[in-house]
Amino acid sequence: MTSWGGLFFFSTNFLISSQPLTEVLNLSYMNLSTQPYKGARDFYPQDMRVRNYIFGVWRDVCKSYGYEEYDGPFLESFELYAAKSGEELVNEQLYSFEDRGGRKVAIRPEMTPTLARMVAGQFKTLPQPIRWFSIPNLWRYEKPQRGRLREHFQLNVDIFGVDGIEADFEIVSIAIDIMKKFGADESMFEIRVGNRRLLNDVFGQFGISAEQGVRVLKALDKRSKVSSEDFAQLLKDDAKISDGQIGQVEEFIKNPQPVIESLLKTSKGAQEVDGLLKFAKENRKDKFIKYDPTITRGLDYYTGNVFEQYDLNPKNTRSMYGGGRYDDLVEIFGGQKLSGVGFGMGDVTFLNFLEDWNLLPKFEAEVEYFVTIWPSENAAEAGRFQKIALEVSEKLRAMGKNVEVWLEKDTKIEKQLKFADRKGVQNVILIGEEELKNNTIAVKNMSSGKQSNRPLEEFLAGLK
Amino acid sequence: MTSWGGLFFFSTNFLISSQPLTEVLNLSYMNLSTQPYKGARDFYPQDMRVRNYIFGVWRDVCKSYGYEEYDGPFLESFELYAAKSGEELVNEQLYSFEDRGGRKVAIRPEMTPTLARMVAGQFKTLPQPIRWFSIPNLWRYEKPQRGRLREHFQLNVDIFGVDGIEADFEIVSIAIDIMKKFGADESMFEIRVGNRRLLNDVFGQFGISAEQGVRVLKALDKRSKVSSEDFAQLLKDDAKISDGQIGQVEEFIKNPQPVIESLLKTSKGAQEVDGLLKFAKENRKDKFIKYDPTITRGLDYYTGNVFEQYDLNPKNTRSMYGGGRYDDLVEIFGGQKLSGVGFGMGDVTFLNFLEDWNLLPKFEAEVEYFVTIWPSENAAEAGRFQKIALEVSEKLRAMGKNVEVWLEKDTKIEKQLKFADRKGVQNVILIGEEELKNNTIAVKNMSSGKQSNRPLEEFLAGLK
Numbered sequence: 057m058t059s060w061g062g063l064f065f066f067s068t069n070f071l072i073s074s075q076p077l078t079e080v081l082n083l084s085y086m087n088l089s090t091q092p093y094k095g096a097r098d099f100y101p102q103d104m105r106v107r108n109y110i111f112g113v114w115r116d117v118c119k120s121y122g123y124e125e126y127d128g129p130f131l132e133s134f135e136l137y138a139a140k141s142g143e144e145l146v147n148e149q150l151y152s153f154e155d156r157g158g159r160k161v162a163i164r165p166e167m168t169p170t171l172a173r174m175v176a177g178q179f180k181t182l183p184q185p186i187r188w189f190s191i192p193n194l195w196r197y198e199k200p201q202r203g204r205l206r207e208h209f210q211l212n213v214d215i216f217g218v219d220g221i222e223a224d225f226e227i228v229s230i231a232i233d234i235m236k237k238f239g240a241d242e243s244m245f246e247i248r249v250g251n252r253r254l255l256n257d258v259f260g261q262f263g264i265s266a267e268q269g270v271r272v273l274k275a276l277d278k279r280s281k282v283s284s285e286d287f288a289q290l291l292k293d294d295a296k297i298s299d300g301q302i303g304q305v306e307e308f309i310k311n312p313q314p315v316i317e318s319l320l321k322t323s324k325g326a327q328e329v330d331g332l333l334k335f336a337k338e339n340r341k342d343k344f345i346k347y348d349p350t351i352t353r354g355l356d357y358y359t360g361n362v363f364e365q366y367d368l369n370p371k372n373t374r375s376m377y378g379g380g381r382y383d384d385l386v387e388i389f390g391g392q393k394l395s396g397v398g399f400g401m402g403d404v405t406f407l408n409f410l411e412d413w414n415l416l417p418k419f420e421a422e423v424e425y426f427v428t429i430w431p432s433e434n435a436a437e438a439g440r441f442q443k444i445a446l447e448v449s450e451k452l453r454a455m456g457k458n459v460e461v462w463l464e465k466d467t468k469i470e471k472q473l474k475f476a477d478r479k480g481v482q483n484v485i486l487i488g489e490e491e492l493k494n495n496t497i498a499v500k501n502m503s504s505g506k507q508s509n510r511p512l513e514e515f516l517a518g519l520k
Numbered sequence: 521m522t523s524w525g526g527l528f529f530f531s532t533n534f535l536i537s538s539q540p541l542t543e544v545l546n547l548s549y550m551n552l553s554t555q556p557y558k559g560a561r562d563f564y565p566q567d568m569r570v571r572n573y574i575f576g577v578w579r580d581v582c583k584s585y586g587y588e589e590y591d592g593p594f595l596e597s598f599e600l601y602a603a604k605s606g607e608e609l610v611n612e613q614l615y616s617f618e619d620r621g622g623r624k625v626a627i628r629p630e631m632t633p634t635l636a637r638m639v640a641g642q643f644k645t646l647p648q649p650i651r652w653f654s655i656p657n658l659w660r661y662e663k664p665q666r667g668r669l670r671e672h673f674q675l676n677v678d679i680f681g682v683d684g685i686e687a688d689f690e691i692v693s694i695a696i697d698i699m700k701k702f703g704a705d706e707s708m709f710e711i712r713v714g715n716r717r718l719l720n721d722v723f724g725q726f727g728i729s730a731e732q733g734v735r736v737l738k739a740l741d742k743r744s745k746v747s748s749e750d751f752a753q754l755l756k757d758d759a760k761i762s763d764g765q766i767g768q769v770e771e772f773i774k775n776p777q778p779v780i781e782s783l784l785k786t787s788k789g790a791q792e793v794d795g796l797l798k799f800a801k802e803n804r805k806d807k808f809i810k811y812d813p814t815i816t817r818g819l820d821y822y823t824g825n826v827f828e829q830y831d832l833n834p835k836n837t838r839s840m841y842g843g844g845r846y847d848d849l850v851e852i853f854g855g856q857k858l859s860g861v862g863f864g865m866g867d868v869t870f871l872n873f874l875e876d877w878n879l880l881p882k883f884e885a886e887v888e889y890f891v892t893i894w895p896s897e898n899a900a901e902a903g904r905f906q907k908i909a910l911e912v913s914e915k916l917r918a919m920g921k922n923v924e925v926w927l928e929k930d931t932k933i934e935k936q937l938k939f940a941d942r943k944g945v946q947n948v949i950l951i952g953e954e955e956l957k958n959n960t961i962a963v964k965n966m967s968s969g970k971q972s973n974r975p976l977e978e979f980l981a982g983l984k
Contacts, residue, residue: 122924
């Protein structure tokens with residue numbers, strides 16, 4: 057219940073007048089749906105456990121690399137996202153509105169603008185490199201579908217202040233370590249690296265103009281979704297490049313290495329891609345990473361290597377999420393240049409991946425002991441049974457155990473055991489007349505059905 | 521970086537044309553403030569640690585009582601909060617707007633409506649009692665001040681399906697255990713219990729009418745903020761009760777016990793208050809709890825005992841948060857009756873409390889090892905130093921350690937040590953020429969300045 061005063065501020069009359077609350081209320085309230093808002097999720101305890109498990113692994117891996125957790129507010133000023141006015145996505149997907157003071161605000165649709173704002177705010181005092189991560193809840197107005205809701209949580213991992221490809225490598229390594237920590241291996245996922253600077257130079261080498269290059273990029277982006285005939289047609293009709301150039305582009309896609317090597321001396325993009333792949337090989341991560349010219353990423357703040365992680369599920373090969381290098385973003389914000397590399401891993405897609413590959417563990421009950429209250433029709437006796445049950449529960453908690461206790465007196469023991477069973481609690485404690493007299497407790501294991509009686513103090517000492 | 525495609529979707533031209541990103545962008549972006557939205561907080565890593573520490577203790581205590589974590593969406597339908605149309609708080613403080621599909625939505629200002637919706641949704645399949653907790657971020661349009669921002673996180677702890685005062689006691693016990701876990705004792709805080717049904721019956725006994733009673737309630741709510749003269753004046757002018765009744769009310773406030781006892785046979789409210797206090801005494805929690813007739817709580821969904829926790833800081837005695845019993849709320853929602861008791865503990869007020877009483881621990885660096893890269897002007901050698909540093913880091917991570925590694929080659933060792941020092945890392949690993957040759961590592965303790973050289977494998981084995 058809230059500490060803020062409260063919205064359900066009905067007239068205080070109803071309590072004084074003993075008028076039932078239901079009558080005081082507007083009746084339309086009775087017809088409210090129990091469903092959440094479209095495209096958003098309720099996390100019932102069974103869902104929350106999965107969420108906490110995933111977030112826990114994410115956190116552990118990030119911390120193992122020295123990344124520190126941060127968070128920003130759920131609402132930001134609209135301007136933070138409206139960098140380029142008339143922006144299509146801002147206009148179609150952003151949840152934005154005017155607050156009661158006339159400020160235009162938006163619900164964060166991604167974390168990077170907040171991150172850039174915060175880094176710019178403490179730029180001068182933070183030791184570099186800055187290694188940060190966050191798991192914000194983000195919103196976009198989308199048509200809900202598998203893997204895409206209106207809200208999701210997204211692990212954001214970013215490093216600032218390292219210009220070399222070592223930073224690209226570390227960011228990719230964190231992504232790989234996360235996958236491994238969940239039990240995924242190289243047969244299940246793959247990191248595909250792209251680089252637009254490299255593509256630009258490759259196009260230059262093929263004699264493709266800047267204007268045509270933009271069209272080729274767009275065709276490449278659709279490469280995995282269309283047939284190779286349609287792809288060639290796109291290059292011909294849309295990009296208007298020659299048959300010879302189409303052949304060069306297709307050959308480059310099939311076997312990019314010779315072209316990359318021929319550009320190593322002149323192309324920064326070629327150096328970046330080649331550098332990352334070689335560094336990954338030297339450090340035994342090459343089996344997870346490959347160059348893929350069709351990876352271009354939609355986000356135009358990327359300035360160097362970009363990457364997307366692909367689910368290799370043969371039934372549904374697909375991009376799970378992506379990231380890359382963005383060396384100009386903080387500069388845009390605060391006027392100072394600071395290179396950044398990072399990725400954003402969404403929980404909806406991620407959960408689909410874990411479910412599809414059967415990588416989710418079975419979750420045990422978090423409650424370790426269920427303490428029953430021995431029933432009695434004698435009120436004084438029932439009170440004593442209740443008191444000892446609460447006392448034992450408190451002692452178990454003091455030992456660091458998670459303990460659920462039945463609360464009401466004189467409930468049939470079968471009903472209490474059934475509750476413990478439905479909750480999946482392994483150990484049930486029973487303190488009846490004999491136990492109360494002898495200062496012992498009975499512990500029943502719900503799987504084996506076995507029951508053991510021991511002095512209470514001995515039992516507690518055994519938990520240390 | 522986002523996996524959703526991206527809002528910063530500038531023309532792809534800029535990369536092809538090598539036009540700098542800064543020029544492509546609208547220049548107004550350059551002038552954006554690095555401050556968060558008014559009344560909202562940025563959680564830089566140092567703030568996030570405090571937040572995670574507090575949430576961690578909250579979670580541990582809730583789990584120790586068998587409570588399961590849940591969460592609902594940040595956005596809910598407006599109707600969920602608009603139970604009573606024309607509601608003052610809904611109209612003044614709620615963040616609400618129309619989504620792009622014309623649905624009226626609101627940012628959750630409190631958790632209880634979501635909780636009631638979710639419980640109503642799975643009412644039939646959940647074993648009772650239902651014990652749930654959550655730590656949602658909540659928003660209200662307020663004038664920001666100490667202890668009150670536009671957003672806060674709030675621990676919500678609720679139990680459903682127990683009609684007896686045992687549930688009230690458990691909820692209060694959890695609140696007390698949380699305080700104790702942070703090191704607070706009975707000299708620092710107190711739980712004050714109120715009950716409007718009891719007040720109603722007390723007023724009846726004094727011959728105060730229902731209409732007058734509402735006014736007396738309002739005066740009681742102001743009791744702690746006005747002088748006793750002004751309080752008497754309020755009762756006289758506003759509630760229009762007689763001098764004799766004013767005397768009775770004041771005597772009741774001073775010494776409520778005799779009146780409560782005289783009503784035990786007839787007043788459910790008296791039974792509830794007396795029951796809780798006696799139960800608390802039997803179970804050794806009475807030093808934290810007392811009855812206070814001025815506690816009435818603003819939220820009108822409460823039906824039984826309510827309580828507020830007071831900070832006993834002599835410089836600033838104040839209510840920190842509250843809760844109570846609300847037996848009709850789920851019924852209103854889903855048509856089925858289900859009793860509930862719970863509280864909501866806000867993080868802003870809570871943090872103020874911990875700071876005022878000096879109860880926050882000092883936080884150690886989460887990074888356990890900082891691994892340097894030995895500098896060398898010889899590129900091949902520098903590469904070897906870098907490789908071994910990354911390799912040792914990976915091995916330490918595999919042992920469950922949090923390890924930050926310098927990434928760039930040929931950085932002066934002093935600069936690397938200074939970075940480790942600023943980050944507060946205790947152990948710094950150095951692998952120079954000798955170490956590389958002998959397969960050893962040097963570990964420097966940053967507090968003592970002592971350095972020890974050991975074979976790498978021996979060092980790793982020692983970590984097990």
